[in-house]
Amino acid sequence: MTNARVLKLVLGVASALLALVAAFAITSLVLIIAGDPVGEVWKTILRFPEPRNRANIINNATVLYLSGLAVAVGFRMNLFNIGVDGQYRIAAFTAAVVAGEGWLPGYLNTALAVLAAILVGAAWAGIAGILRATRGVSEVISTIMLNFIATSIVAYLLREVAVREKGSNNIGTKIIPEGSRIPSFSIGDGPGTEVYGFVFIAILAGFLFWFVLNRTRFGFDLRATGQSQTAAVASGISVKRMTVIAMLISGGIAGLVGLPILFGDAYSYGSTFQSGLGFAGIAIALLGRNNPIGIALGALLFAFLDEQSNPLQILVGVAPEIVAITQGVIVLTVVISYELVRRYGVRLEQREVARALARPTDKTEEVPA
Amino acid sequence: MRRTTKFAALLTVGILALTACGSDSDGGSDAAGDGGSAAPKSDVKVGMAYDVGGRGDQSFNDSAAAGMDKATKEFGMTSEESEAEDGEAENAREERLRTFAENGFDPVIAVGFAYAAALTKVAAEYPDVHFAIIDDASLADVKNVASLVFAEEQGSFLVGAAAALKTKTDHIGYIGGVETPLLQKFEAGYVAGAQAVNADIKVDTTYLSQPPDFSGFGDPAKGKTTAQGMYDAGADIVYAAAGGSGAGVFEAAAESKTKAIGVDSDQYKTADASVKDVILTSMLKNVDVAVYQYLKSVDGGTFPAGVTTYDLKVDGVGYSTSGGFVDDITSKLDDYKQQIIDGKITVPTEPAK
Numbered sequence: 086m087t088n089a090r091v092l093k094l095v096l097g098v099a100s101a102l103l104a105l106v107a108a109f110a111i112t113s114l115v116l117i118i119a120g121d122p123v124g125e126v127w128k129t130i131l132r133f134p135e136p137r138n139r140a141n142i143i144n145n146a147t148v149l150y151l152s153g154l155a156v157a158v159g160f161r162m163n164l165f166n167i168g169v170d171g172q173y174r175i176a177a178f179t180a181a182v183v184a185g186e187g188w189l190p191g192y193l194n195t196a197l198a199v200l201a202a203i204l205v206g207a208a209w210a211g212i213a214g215i216l217r218a219t220r221g222v223s224e225v226i227s228t229i230m231l232n233f234i235a236t237s238i239v240a241y242l243l244r245e246v247a248v249r250e251k252g253s254n255n256i257g258t259k260i261i262p263e264g265s266r267i268p269s270f271s272i273g274d275g276p277g278t279e280v281y282g283f284v285f286i287a288i289l290a291g292f293l294f295w296f297v298l299n300r301t302r303f304g305f306d307l308r309a310t311g312q313s314q315t316a317a318v319a320s321g322i323s324v325k326r327m328t329v330i331a332m333l334i335s336g337g338i339a340g341l342v343g344l345p346i347l348f349g350d351a352y353s354y355g356s357t358f359q360s361g362l363g364f365a366g367i368a369i370a371l372l373g374r375n376n377p378i379g380i381a382l383g384a385l386l387f388a389f390l391d392e393q394s395n396p397l398q399i400l401v402g403v404a405p406e407i408v409a410i411t412q413g414v415i416v417l418t419v420v421i422s423y424e425l426v427r428r429y430g431v432r433l434e435q436r437e438v439a440r441a442l443a444r445p446t447d448k449t450e451e452v453p454a
Numbered sequence: 455m456r457r458t459t460k461f462a463a464l465l466t467v468g469i470l471a472l473t474a475c476g477s478d479s480d481g482g483s484d485a486a487g488d489g490g491s492a493a494p495k496s497d498v499k500v501g502m503a504y505d506v507g508g509r510g511d512q513s514f515n516d517s518a519a520a521g522m523d524k525a526t527k528e529f530g531m532t533s534e535e536s537e538a539e540d541g542e543a544e545n546a547r548e549e550r551l552r553t554f555a556e557n558g559f560d561p562v563i564a565v566g567f568a569y570a571a572a573l574t575k576v577a578a579e580y581p582d583v584h585f586a587i588i589d590d591a592s593l594a595d596v597k598n599v600a601s602l603v604f605a606e607e608q609g610s611f612l613v614g615a616a617a618a619l620k621t622k623t624d625h626i627g628y629i630g631g632v633e634t635p636l637l638q639k640f641e642a643g644y645v646a647g648a649q650a651v652n653a654d655i656k657v658d659t660t661y662l663s664q665p666p667d668f669s670g671f672g673d674p675a676k677g678k679t680t681a682q683g684m685y686d687a688g689a690d691i692v693y694a695a696a697g698g699s700g701a702g703v704f705e706a707a708a709e710s711k712t713k714a715i716g717v718d719s720d721q722y723k724t725a726d727a728s729v730k731d732v733i734l735t736s737m738l739k740n741v742d743v744a745v746y747q748y749l750k751s752v753d754g755g756t757f758p759a760g761v762t763t764y765d766l767k768v769d770g771v772g773y774s775t776s777g778g779f780v781d782d783i784t785s786k787l788d789d790y791k792q793q794i795i796d797g798k799i800t801v802p803t804e805p806a807k
Contacts (some may be wrong), residue, residue, distance in 0.1 A: 121771075145545065234750075243665070251590070252603075253567065253590055254634060255570060276552065276554055355665075357544070357571065358666050360667065392549070395553045400534075400553070407617040420705065
């Protein structure tokens with residue numbers, strides 16, 4: 086038992102090392118081919134980030150983490166929620182309107198807006214869940230379509246409620262009143278070192294994710310349905326009910342994705358609000374193997390790599406395309422090396438099992454390796 | 455297992471070899487062109503923050519790049535640049551500006567209104583660094599920010615008039631990239647110009663995407679199908695105010711043997727040879743002129759501040775004549791131009807509802 090655990094740990098470390106080594110080699114090769122200064126690039130990437138870069142990394146990772154969690158809930162049940170992108174945008178827009186109107190004072194207003202975002206995100210994902218449960222429509226197709234619809238609805242409504250600042254070419258919702266913003270805290274001196282207060286809510290969401298999935302009967306049902314529907318049905322689980330509930334939860338978490346930005350930085354939803362977070366979440370959930378700690382590491386890696394883009398372009402003069410290639414290579418090697426090591430682990434396990442099975446019947450012929 | 459170890463060992467060897475090579479190719483990253491002694495020298499380090507698409511977009515960003523290249527060459531300035539990624543975080547834009555400011559770049563030029571919120575913060579954090587922003591005037595009162603804006607509606611008015619004078623079906627079209635207030639200025643001017651020539655003209659208008667989806671500026675396929683729809687419905691000239699998507703509009707025009715109007719730069723000169731003859735004219739938005747003049751002023755020792763509007767009067771906007779398709783109507787167009795400059799015609803900046 087302990088032996089297996091040690092092996093798991095060793096394999097985990099080995100996969101990380103393998104990924105690093107491979108990423109380092111391939112990236113260096115790309116840089117040499119592109120004629121960029123390899124030494125400078127690595128010095129810039131590996132330099133310990135300045136306080137304001139650290140703040141950016143934590144902030145962006147917070148947002149990506151929530152997106153990764155939302156996708157992972159679906160994955161755990163074999164549901165591919167591609168609609169996180171539409172869900173978070175329509176939810177963030179709703180929250181921005183509710184908070185901007187300021188019907189309630191102070192943090193009551195914030196709470197109402199957050200609740201609205203969760204409900205809208207859940208409802209939007211729920212449409213796909215119900216379609217899947219009642220009509221067997223693939224959630225992949227329906228969520229992609231719902232993304233388009235969300236984009237158009239938000240664009241239309243934004244035009245209706247938008248306020249325009251004088252001289253600006255941007256449009257946005259009403260600015261959230263100061264008393265309803267979620268305060269940031271500083272992690273260093275100088276400008277730009279503010280970390281979203283929402284980071285704690287994200288951590289809480291991660292804990293709840295772990296607790297519900299691993300420590301409750303509901304979580305067991307969900308994982309069981311994901312692993313084998315027939316087995317789930319046999320043990321009395323309603324797959325349809327679980328499908329709808331899983332999509333609702335996934336959408337509810339997706340509703341939170343845009344909120345750190347909304348309440349900690351932008352204070353309104355406008356045409357420059359960050360897009361594409363839902364798709365990043367898919368990659369991060371895969372990278373983190375749908376595990377709350379793994380997703381956190383994946384989100385931090387993504388945020389860290391994103392943060393390198395500017396210094397590499399400005400200080401080292403690397404073309405933005407090369408920066409993007411570098412990021413892609415690093416993510417890819419992490420995924421591949423993890424898979425290689427996992428397969429190796431499985432093979433080890435199988436051999437162990439085969440040996441254990443072979444032992445009581447010693448007289449039989451040799452087991453082929 | 456053995457294979458994996460071998461693989462890892464191979465990689466390690468490879469890396470050692472590579473890092474050894476790496477140190478050789480070090481140095482000489484920029485400032486490579488400092489060979490000539492005749493070239494003027496300047497201590498000015500220009501930082502250029504592009505919008506999505508960056509240098510090479512054959513449109514807005516490229517125009518800014520051209521202005522900067524001309525200025526840095528002429529005045530011996532050094533420069534570095536960085537471009538925005540699609541769907542990047544707001545703090546990535548802030549960080550881009552801060553990285554420039556922290557590393558001694560002054561001035562720092564932000565291309566595009568998307569930088570407005572980021573610049574509001576960063577300009578306050580670095581009061582000694584000078585910034586310029588293109589297409590935004592919301593920071594008019596900030597002392598260390600110069601706002602460079604354009605009267606796109608005036609240039610669009612002229613190409614709208616040109617379309618109305620040239621159409622044979624009394625039916626023209628407008629395709630905007632992304633439905634933002636900025637692009638609505640193009641639409642409003644174009645429609646007003648066409649109606650000034652012919653009050654009964656039919657103008658179809660549409661946009662390729664809605665914010666925050668900015669894909670409409672870089673989707674030639676969508677530009678093509680949308681334009682095809684307009685041509686099929688009877689329009690014979692379509693104004694493509696859609697950045698990179700314009701290439702698709704030109705293709706559709708070439709296939710249906712109709713005309714199109716380019717935007718931002720003289721697209722007759724940059725378009726593919728197979729489609730350039732469909733480009734009746736282009737609405738010129740001379741971002742390069744604005745950037746060049748800003749840097750010229752910096753070279754002269756003064757950092758401009760406040761709003762500078764580039765309109766017809768200063769040739770900040772206009773229309774192109776390459777290809778010779780509008781030669782027979784230039785007198786009429788120049789007449790409209792003069793009327794706008796004299797204030798006899800006021801061009802709307804928002805489409806009529």
